[in-house]
Amino acid sequence: MAEPHESRVYSDLAHLYDAIFGRVFVDHEHEVLGALNLRPEQKILEVGVGTGIALEAYPRYVQVVGIDPSQEMLEQAIGKSRENRWTHIELKRGDAQQLEFPDDSFDWVMNFHVMTVVPDPLRMMSEMVRVLKPGGRLVTVTHFASNNPVLFFLGSLVNPVTKLLGWTTRLRARDVVDGQPITVECLERLSRFSVHTLMVARKGS
Numbered sequence: 001m002a003e004p005h006e007s008r009v010y011s012d013l014a015h016l017y018d019a020i021f022g023r024v025f026v027d028h029e030h031e032v033l034g035a036l037n038l039r040p041e042q043k044i045l046e047v048g049v050g051t052g053i054a055l056e057a058y059p060r061y062v063q064v065v066g067i068d069p070s071q072e073m074l075e076q077a078i079g080k081s082r083e084n085r086w087t088h089i090e091l092k093r094g095d096a097q098q099l100e101f102p103d104d105s106f107d108w109v110m111n112f113h114v115m116t117v118v119p120d121p122l123r124m125m126s127e128m129v130r131v132l133k134p135g136g137r138l139v140t141v142t143h144f145a146s147n148n149p150v151l152f153f154l155g156s157l158v159n160p161v162t163k164l165l166g167w168t169t170r171l172r173a174r175d176v177v178d179g180q181p182i183t184v185e186c187l188e189r190l191s192r193f194s195v196h197t198l199m200v201a202r203k204g205s
């Protein structure tokens with residue numbers, strides 16, 4: 001299995017994650033999940049579930065599998081799940097770039113702040129699309145770089161620093177979307193001043 005990240009930053013900081021990153025991400029992840037039309041019995045995969053900050057927002061009538069390669073991050077998520085008796089949620093180790101599920105398995109695949117972290121985001125995208133059922137939806141929240149060459153260059157200047165913290169500033173949406181058998185239904189900033197983008201895509205044309 002792939003290492004969580006070359007720098008192991010998330011594994012090493014797992015116990016501090018909720019206080020540092022979680023605080024910034026939790027509200028918008030819950031808002032995004034709350035706005036989706038999740039139906040009873042639907043099967044959901046959350047890739048890179050981390051410490052499980054999004055888990056509380058899944059209704060108990062869906063079946064959720066959360067995967068992450070970092071045992072340290074996963075243990076935090078397992079703690080939350082046990083405490084809340086989330087019997088509709090299964091948590092296990094896994095690599096976004098090599099998902100251990102058959103084709104067409106899930107109604108929804110979620111990924112929040114993971115795509116810029118994995119070494120091969122295009123492979124992650126292909127894997128997420130593969131395990132989605134035809135017509136199923138992929139929900140991504142991440143920081144995508146601008147298509148504007150000047151803004152892309154400016155963003156690239158901080159990349160050496162963000163790479164140390166665990167993510168790239170050089171990933172554009174088109175780098176992972178082009179050529180995939182998906183239809184992008186939504187690609188917009190989470191809010192006017194947010195640096196994060198929400199992308200919703202349906203498998204199929």
Ligand SMILES: C[S@@+](CC[C@H](N)C(=O)[O-])C[C@H]1O[C@@H](n2cnc3c(N)ncnc32)[C@H](O)[C@@H]1O
Pocket residue numbers: 002003004005010011021022025029047048049050051052053054067068069070073094095096097111112113114117118119
């Ligand atoms: C910024 S955290 C986001 C965690 C969670 N999704 C959230 O929103 O709080 C990035 C997560 O990606 C995970 N990750 C790193 N490499 C991965 C891979 N190859 N496959 C799946 N997850 C990975 C890290 O272990 C970490 O939990």
